[in-house]
Amino acid sequence: MNKTFWAGVFTLALILGISVFAAYRLNKPHEVLPVFGPSADGAEAHKIAPFSLTGQLGQTVTQRDVEGKIFVADFFFTTCHGICPKMTSEMKRVYQQYKGNEQIMLLSHTVNPEYDSVPVLADYAARHGADSKQWLFLTGDKKQIYDLARLSYLVDASEGSGGSEDFVHTQNLALVDPDLHIRGYYDGTDSIAVNKLMKDIDILLEEFKK
Numbered sequence: 001m002n003k004t005f006w007a008g009v010f011t012l013a014l015i016l017g018i019s020v021f022a023a024y025r026l027n028k029p030h031e032v033l034p035v036f037g038p039s040a041d042g043a044e045a046h047k048i049a050p051f052s053l054t055g056q057l058g059q060t061v062t063q064r065d066v067e068g069k070i071f072v073a074d075f076f077f078t079t080c081h082g083i084c085p086k087m088t089s090e091m092k093r094v095y096q097q098y099k100g101n102e103q104i105m106l107l108s109h110t111v112n113p114e115y116d117s118v119p120v121l122a123d124y125a126a127r128h129g130a131d132s133k134q135w136l137f138l139t140g141d142k143k144q145i146y147d148l149a150r151l152s153y154l155v156d157a158s159e160g161s162g163g164s165e166d167f168v169h170t171q172n173l174a175l176v177d178p179d180l181h182i183r184g185y186y187d188g189t190d191s192i193a194v195n196k197l198m199k200d201i202d203i204l205l206e207e208f209k210k
Contacts, residue, residue: 031203033175036182037154047180049152053109053140056121057132061107063180065136070204071105072197073174074188075149075156077112078124083171087188091173092128095135097198103178103205106135109148111168113139142166154182175200178208 037046048063055061074091076084091106098104110116116124121137130137138145143162150156153174160166175184175197184200187193 032207033183033200033203036185045181046154048176048182049148051144051148051152053138053145054118055132056118056125056130056137058118059132061136061138066105066107066176067180068178069105070103070178070201070208071107071176072201073107073109073153073155073176074172075109075111075145075153075168075170077110078116078120079112080169083169083189087171087173088128090188090191090194091135092130093191093194094198094201095130098201099131099134101134103208104134104201106130107138108136109138109145111145111149113142113145155185173197175204177204 035045048066050063052060052062072091072094074087076087078084088108091108095106110121116139118139121139125132125135125137128135146160146162146166146168149168149170150158150160153176155172155174156168156170158168160168171188173186173188173194174182175186177183183204184197186197
C-alpha cells in the first residue's frame with residue numbers, strides 16, 4: 001500500500017475523531033449548580049427576601065435592583081482587621097474579573113452600620129476602585145442586615161436579635177442567581193474557593209444566557 005493510501009486513512013480517522021469530539025461537546029449536558037435552602041413548606045426553593053438598604057452614594061437599594069442579575073453577597077465592616085480585608089480583596093478580584101458585565105453585581109453589607117455611614121462606605125468603595133453600578137456597599141437598619149445574613153442569605157447560623165450586643169462576623173460569600181435563589185457558598189478568605197466561585201458564576205452565565 002502506498003503513502004497516498006495511508007495518508008487518506010489518517011485524514012479520514014482525524015476527521016472522524018474531530019466529528020465525534022464535536023458531537024460529544026454539543027450533547028454534553030451543562031453542569032448545573034444546586035439550589036440551596038428549601039422553603040419551610042418545601043414547595044419551592046428559598047429566595048432572598050425583600051430588603052431596602054442604602055448604598056455608598058446614598059441611594060436606596062432594594063431586591064428589585066438585583067433581580068435578573070447574578071450577584072455575590074458578603075458581610076463585612078470597614079474597621080475590621082481580621083477576615084474582612086482578605087474578603088474585600090477577594091471580592092475585588094471577582095469585581096475585576098467581571099467588570100463591565102451588566103449581568104454581574106456584588107453586594108457588600110456592613111455589619112457595623114452605626115459606624116459605617118454612607119460617607120464611610122463611599123470612601124471605602126473609592127479606595128477599592130468600586131463602581132456603584134456593579135459593586136454596592138450597603139448600610140441601613142442593623143436588624144434588617146442581620147436578618148438578611150441569617151435568614152435570607154443563610155451565611156451565619158448564630159442566633160440574635162440585631163440588638164446592641166449582637167454581632168455577625170462571617171467569611172461566607174453567597175452566590176445568587178437572577179431568580180434570587182442561592183446557588184453556592186464560598187470561603188471569602190480562600191482564593192481557591194473564590195476561583196471556584198468565579199467558575200460557578202460562568203456556569204450561571206451559561207444557564208441564564210440571554
